[in-house]
Amino acid sequence: MTGGSWDELLLDRPRLHTRAFLKVQDGCSHFCSYCIVPYVRGRPVSRNVNDAVEEAERIVRSGCPEIVLTGVHLGLHEDLPVLVRRIGSIEGLKRLRFGSIEPFAVDGELLDAIAKTETFCRHLHLPLQSGDDSVLAAMRRGYTTGGFREITDNIRDKLGNEIHLSTDLMVGFPGEDEEAFEKSIKFIKDIGFGKVHVFNYSPREGTDAALMQCPPEKDVRKRMERALSTAETLHRDYCSRWIGKEVEILVEEKTEGIVRGLTRN
Ligand code: SF4
Structure with missing residues (x-):
């Protein structure tokens, strides 16, 4: 966790026929001058990697071939490169992608994880x-x-x-x-x-x-x-x-x- 604790009730993963949205992060501490999110959603919290991987495995077992990782400020997930590697290598998963990621969160380590993960779109x-x-x-x-x-x-x-x-x-x-x-x-x-x-x-x-x-x-x-x-x-x-x-x-x-x-x- 980063700052606060992960609230299971925050999970939000409406499933489409081919794509599932898996929320792994919530909250933000960036305070862009126009954005209310840091005031209403609070400090950044990361979903535990093992929990997220287990959830992703269940999604893949249910027959869904693509997972989209989401978060309020996804780049603040404390182990995002690990998450990419572990979820990306789940057997049966065809595609992994991010919903949206703040540009300043895309560093060398994350790019390395993406580059080495064949399923990452x-x-x-x-x-x-x-x-x-x-x-x-x-x-x-x-x-x-x-x-x-x-x-x-x-x-x-x-x-x-x-x-x-x-x-x-x-x-x-x-x-x-x-x-x-x-x-x-x-x-x-x-x-x-x-x-x-x-x-x-x-x-x-x-x-x-x-x-x-x-x-x-x-x-x-x-x-x-x-x-x-x-x-x-x-x-x-x-x-x-x-x-x-x-x-x-x-x-x-x-x-x-x-x-x-x-x-x-
Ligand atoms: S990084 Fe995103 S969520 Fe955080 S304050 Fe800026 S716009 Fe809002």
């Missing part, structure tokens, strides 16, 4: 939030764009260029002007993200950012449109890399001769 979701250094500082994200780029370079060095990097982009944070927004657009293109989840900032009462001045609504609306269309283009570009290639999917739906499912990326 070549996909990481790294929430960026902004591509402008002054906005990132106001958000208290704990990295600069230069630091973020270093992390993604390391990831590609270790896990290969085919890896799908997806992200979250927050539009309209206090202090974001046109120039800062354009930097974000350029940055998400430069990094070459695949899927970008775009959403507009909304203040959470009780956070520091809620006391800051937001950009005018009409500007935010226009930025949202531009960010969404950039996200669509990036996603199309990433997906088009796979046209004509044979890839393994886990089938989730079959309707009128059309088969849908997720690849490992």
Whole structure:
């Protein structure tokens, strides 16, 4: 455990046909300026590795081929590399992945564990939030764009260029002007993200950012449109890399001769 204790009632693993979500971490002590989570969910707690592995074994025995490890701030799990190695090597498991992981939690040891775990999917979701250094500082994200780029370079060095990097982009944070927004657009293109989840900032009462001045609504609306269309283009570009290639999917739906499912990326 880190700080507090693991509460079994916090387990949250809705099962889909092919994928199970296994929560192994809760709480956060990072205190991004816009986020209420550290106040409401409390200090970070890690699920005991043996318990998590046993749960994962039960999931695999039930016939589910893919496990997604989740947490409020998954990177704060105190033994994440061990968890990756042990769950990733469960007999019968076909795929392991993370729901989302803060970029600053992706260190050499974790990348090493992922690289050596064959079942780990070549996909990481790294929430960026902004591509402008002054906005990132106001958000208290704990990295600069230069630091973020270093992390993604390391990831590609270790896990290969085919890896799908997806992200979250927050539009309209206090202090974001046109120039800062354009930097974000350029940055998400430069990094070459695949899927970008775009959403507009909304203040959470009780956070520091809620006391800051937001950009005018009409500007935010226009930025949202531009960010969404950039996200669509990036996603199309990433997906088009796979046209004509044979890839393994886990089938989730079959309707009128059309088969849908997720690849490992
Ligand atoms: S955004 Fe994530 S890292 Fe930041 S305070 Fe909230 S839970 Fe923690």
